Amino acid sequence: MPTGIHHVTGITRRVQANVDFYAGFLGLRLVKRTGGFEDAEQLHLFYGDALGSPGSLVTFLVWEDGAPGRVGHGQVAEIALAVPPASIGAWLTRAMTARIPVEGPAREQGETVLRLKDPDGVIVKLVGVDLPAAAALPDPIAPTRLRGVTLLTEKPAETAAFVARFGYRPAAAEGAVQRLVSDRDAVDIRDATGFFPGIPGTGTLDHVAFRAPDDQALRAMRQALQDTDATTVHDRKYFLSLYVREPAGTLLEYATDAPGFTLDEPPETLGSTLFIPPGDAARAQELRVMLPQFALPGEERTPMRDLHFIHRFHRPENPDGSTIVLLHGTGGNETDLMPLARRIAPNATLLGVRGRSTEEGINRWFRRFDAVTYDQADIRAEAEAFAAFVDEAARAYGLDPAALVHLGYSNGANLLGAAMQLHPGLIRHAILLRGIQVLEQPPPLAPEALAGTRALLLGGARDPFARMAPALERALRAGGAAVQAQELAAGHELSAADLDAARAWLD
Incomplete structure (x- = not known):
């Protein structure tokens, strides 16, 4: 039974800069573009490996020119992506050449880490660890899959116990960080006692989703969480999911692997079509005009000026x-x-x-x-x-x-x-x-x-x-x-x- 992270979702205020970083600089594949299922006037982009496999996905809700948030406790604070161990030096050079803020390399939990900041200020860690991709990308040093996330919490013990429900177990602690591991990745629980609380907005990570093997497991989890604020099961077309907040307030999602992103696009053209959620089909033409446009790397683009x-x-x-x-x-x-x-x-x-x-x-x-x-x-x-x-x-x-x-x-x-x-x-x-x-x-x-x-x-x-x-x-x-x-x-x-x-x- 698969465990681990399904995807991580952030919020960006500049769609073109976001695409340039994740699809351009990092070399992830844009595997789906769609109107938001909660708000169809909000663009949702999904990046991942060549097929958008669960465990490789980083997604962004686009709040174009939206208000910035603040990273604090009760939030996902960092994304970690696995890259080939021998590629860390190449990534450092690539980041410096592209003038992307970078720190490191450093050693964390016995792994070599580079810390980058995306255009919104979201921290993206590149971790040198041999984790093969489910569907490899063309670039030999491209990220292979998600290595993990870092959660900030004022209730580290309660947060760790709650995350354990999704198939995680304690591993070595390092300073204020308790690491939990699944059979694929890690969740670092950082004690942020006394730190200020997070505020949702652009430049923050909204939630982390864990993998559910099927809809039966999802509904079983819903029953197990009946004493919490867990939502009903949502149909997100490409997966079923539910949401719940852990005791310190971080939003968690539980999402099925299937049916996946090839449901409405063949593998060859993943991410090339803007889809509108079925419930908003009557507004499809209006929404396609309202949602922000962007260009993938190599495509002709209209530069947006800061006026x-x-x-x-x-x-x-x-x-x-x-x-x-x-x-x-x-x-x-x-x-x-x-x-x-x-x-x-x-x-x-x-x-x-x-x-x-x-x-x-x-x-x-x-x-x-x-x-x-x-x-x-x-x-x-x-x-x-x-x-x-x-x-x-x-x-x-x-x-x-x-x-x-x-x-x-x-x-x-x-x-x-x-x-x-x-x-x-x-x-x-x-x-x-x-x-x-x-x-x-x-x-x-x-x-x-x-x-x-x-x-x-x-x-x-x-x-x-x-x-x-x-x-x-x-x-x-x-x-x-x-x-x-x-x-x-x-x-x-x-x-x-x-x-x-x-x-x-x-x-």
Whole structure:
């Protein structure tokens, strides 16, 4: 009966850097890419040996530009990967050449270890130990499988006793570390008494999963854990699993070996297709637009620049050369409007932008004092910052500012409307969905200030803010913009009529 680690899962904030490290530098194979089974708007990547064998898998949930976490007790702190013992010197040279943070070599538990940090700061140990791969990778010094993990705990004895349920037994202790071993790998229990607790987020390891030989064993474990917080059995398509927290709080998973990653892809093309969880099949097209894109080593890629606003590109399979800049509403993010924009213009490149202001933890484009009273200084400051972003994004990505179409909804439309008045000529083509006038003292515009600017204003007949929309229309017309305004049979929410009107206006 197999025991040991099935996989380890972390959280990354930059998908391309993550792929470059695990598939590029380390040489693991990307064996599966899928929308998350808990949240399909979250990309999940699986790396492993040539077939994604249990015991070789390192997986990452992608929280693109998400908040960083903090490593502390009640968490998995390190991943250890086995590499051929004679390759440690080559790996040290490879890490130094690639400018990857590295410490060592050192001796731990009688093994030679290099400590690396991935782009998120996750500690990855390369351990020189002869553990053959179940399905070898092309690179002769590539990691063969997982050697183990390190858990930080304030209750080392209780943590060790709980981990023993999954087929582990005590081995030699070294300082504050108690090692447990299975027939394949090791779990190091580090006494972190007095250390601060971990906080979930990017740059942390979310959980470690142990191997269950089959679904019968999984259900037996569920019965054995009935006095804990163990979850029901989840169908993750490629394996069945349950989750439980050990006494110190570290999240553990118990996962079956079968059916495995060749369930829906042949071995030759593993990891080449983005799959959507079956429960979200109706949203598949929307999700494929919203999930972050990346390139595998050797593939053509679009470099992402660090600009003043968090942003996301989506490039369609057959781009027509047009670009739509998307500004979300209150509480949204840079991907919210991508499904709508794809339906409006299927072959347009999409540039989603995230507002920089926040209100009780939700994203906005500028601060407000109440629902209809807005921070005028902040509007002007953010409009100026957005104008600078448009300029730097155009230079960074080779875009023609005059050809960009800007589409904003609600708070995003309000920022666009203000920016059009405060920075004439910045925005030449605008679709404002439920936009209103938020400037209390709009700048006087010369009659030709907005000449050559086109704007579509789509309001809702039942929108409680509709009374503030005509003032924006008048201001844009006074500046010489070609304005088309329509009142739709809708409220503040978007409707199918918005899609039809926007598509017709663009055509």
